[in-house]
Amino acid sequence: MIKTDALIIGAGPTGLFTAHQLKLIGLNCEIVDNLDKIGGQCIELYPDKPIYDIPAIPECTGEELTKNLIDQLKPFNIKFYLNERVEEIKNENNKWVLKTSKSKEFNAPNIVIAGGVGSFEPRKFAIEECKKFEDKSIFYSVKDKTIFKDKSVAIFGGGDSALDWAIELSKNSKVTLVHRRNEFRGSQSSVDTVKKLEKDGKLEIFTEYQLSAVKGNSSIENIDIKHDDGKIKTLKTDYILGFFGLIMQLGPILNWGLNLDKKTIPVNTENFETNKKGIFAIGDICTYPGKLKLILSGFHEGALAARGCFKYARPDEKYRFEFTTSSKKVKDRLGVKE
Amino acid sequence: MAKITYIEHNGTSHTVEVKKGLSVMEGAVQNNIPGIDADCGGSMACATCHVYVKEEWFDKVNIKSEGEDDMLDQAYEPNKQSRLSCQISVTDDIDGLIVNLPEKQ
Numbered sequence: 001m002i003k004t005d006a007l008i009i010g011a012g013p014t015g016l017f018t019a020h021q022l023k024l025i026g027l028n029c030e031i032v033d034n035l036d037k038i039g040g041q042c043i044e045l046y047p048d049k050p051i052y053d054i055p056a057i058p059e060c061t062g063e064e065l066t067k068n069l070i071d072q073l074k075p076f077n078i079k080f081y082l083n084e085r086v087e088e089i090k091n092e093n094n095k096w097v098l099k100t101s102k103s104k105e106f107n108a109p110n111i112v113i114a115g116g117v118g119s120f121e122p123r124k125f126a127i128e129e130c131k132k133f134e135d136k137s138i139f140y141s142v143k144d145k146t147i148f149k150d151k152s153v154a155i156f157g158g159g160d161s162a163l164d165w166a167i168e169l170s171k172n173s174k175v176t177l178v179h180r181r182n183e184f185r186g187s188q189s190s191v192d193t194v195k196k197l198e199k200d201g202k203l204e205i206f207t208e209y210q211l212s213a214v215k216g217n218s219s220i221e222n223i224d225i226k227h228d229d230g231k232i233k234t235l236k237t238d239y240i241l242g243f244f245g246l247i248m249q250l251g252p253i254l255n256w257g258l259n260l261d262k263k264t265i266p267v268n269t270e271n272f273e274t275n276k277k278g279i280f281a282i283g284d285i286c287t288y289p290g291k292l293k294l295i296l297s298g299f300h301e302g303a304l305a306a307r308g309c310f311k312y313a314r315p316d317e318k319y320r321f322e323f324t325t326s327s328k329k330v331k332d333r334l335g336v337k338e
Numbered sequence: 339m340a341k342i343t344y345i346e347h348n349g350t351s352h353t354v355e356v357k358k359g360l361s362v363m364e365g366a367v368q369n370n371i372p373g374i375d376a377d378c379g380g381s382m383a384c385a386t387c388h389v390y391v392k393e394e395w396f397d398k399v400n401i402k403s404e405g406e407d408d409m410l411d412q413a414y415e416p417n418k419q420s421r422l423s424c425q426i427s428v429t430d431d432i433d434g435l436i437v438n439l440p441e442k443q
Contacts (some may be wrong), residue, residue, distance in 0.1 A: 028393075041383070044385070045378070045383040045431075046381075046383055049383075115379040117378070117384075122371075123412055123414070125414075126414060126415045128440075157411065158408075158411050159408075159411065179418075180411065180416060181411075181412075182405060183407065183409060185408035210417075226418070228418055244411060244412050245385075245411065245412035246412075247384070247385075247386070247412070247443075248377050248384065248386075263375065263377070284379075295377045
């Protein structure tokens with residue numbers, strides 16, 4: 001059981017800056033994120049896209065912003081738990097006990113949900129039948145590529161994951177690459193490689209086709225793919241890989257008894273607390289009259305939520321407002337030498 | 339103002355007046371029309387405002403943005419009629435537009 005003053009859910013810009021605010025006012029925190037890296041949507045959705053509305057930063061990419069926020073946290077020793085999702089929470093003696101997908105337990109008086117629009121999950125095939133084969137013959141990521149050796153594999157998608165795996169698996173498997181349109185969005189060099197492999201007879205490509213049926217009992221026997229014009233082709237295949245990118249799902253947060261407004265959590269704007277004592281929501285996931293889904297709003301919300309956490313983490317102390325420019329105590333926390 | 343009709347997957351139809359200059363996505367969100375999530379808020383960083391635009395309207399709405407098809411690859415059941423509604427601007431030309439919503443986003 002890991003004890004801390006505040007557990008932050010979400011390592012996007014809002015969560016990162018909130019960690020900074022918590023540490024400045026003398027509270028400890030830990031951060032859990034379902035992704036395998038720090039940065040949230042900035043890293044997962046638009047690492048290379050420039051952002052123009054961060055105060056005092058005329059232009060930076062999602063990746064640069066994340067790097068700067070991590071640098072800003074350097075004076076503090078903050079632990080990140082990546083690839084891990086908070087699944088359950090329960091209240092015990094006015095503290096929250098949280099359990100993650102890796103069965104880790106946290107105990108904290110405060111939870112700060114900075115979960116963006118939820119956790120990222122792979123987009124799956126729409127066909128009901130696919131569920132039956134999921135994790136047996138249908139995969140949305142590759143964990144062990146050796147199972148595909150000498151088998152036929154149908155790979156769906158047009159991005160880098162689809163192309164890279166088509167190239168890699170074509171060495172030892174019979175690969176068919178299927179995409180819904182003629183253009184691939186993956187990198188040009190991968191597109192060129194895939195086209196060359198097709199010319200050399202190393203793999204087959206079907207474009208303007210989508211999966212329309214999966215047949216088989218315990219394992220897949222064959223699949224139907226349907227062309228935009230309605231024509232159907234049947235392919236014998238052992239495995240299916242689908243790479244359609246990631247979608248965001250609110251996930252377990254739905255079951256925590258929080259008030260919800262569509263996919264967002266209403267908060268009061270004094271301290272960004274939700275309807276549950278000691279649970280705060282900030283950034284894209286919170287809502288209140290006038291809410292703007294801007295990174296800068298997340299920073300503001302995090303600063304106030306951190307003060308809200310103080311009350312529960314240090315019930316016997318009084319929070320005192322201090323500036324980083326003048327407070328000796330704050331400078332000590334930052335490790336600044338006078 | 340342009341009249342826009344959003345037809346949910348179950349057939350429920352919603353016709354609303356949407357101000358010029360907004361996007362078809364914003365028209366849905368502001369009128370609380372279910373079936374359009376718009377998770378990213380219109381920055382074309384997700385595919386949760388996906389709609390189908392019928393053939394007779396497809397050529398009348400503004401053309402696809404660069405990268406829109408890349409995002410549509412990640413939508414639920416995309417087809418030739420698919421668009422991201424955040425990328426369709428509301429103008430007088432599309433008064434009467436009908437869009438169909440997918441089963442889910």
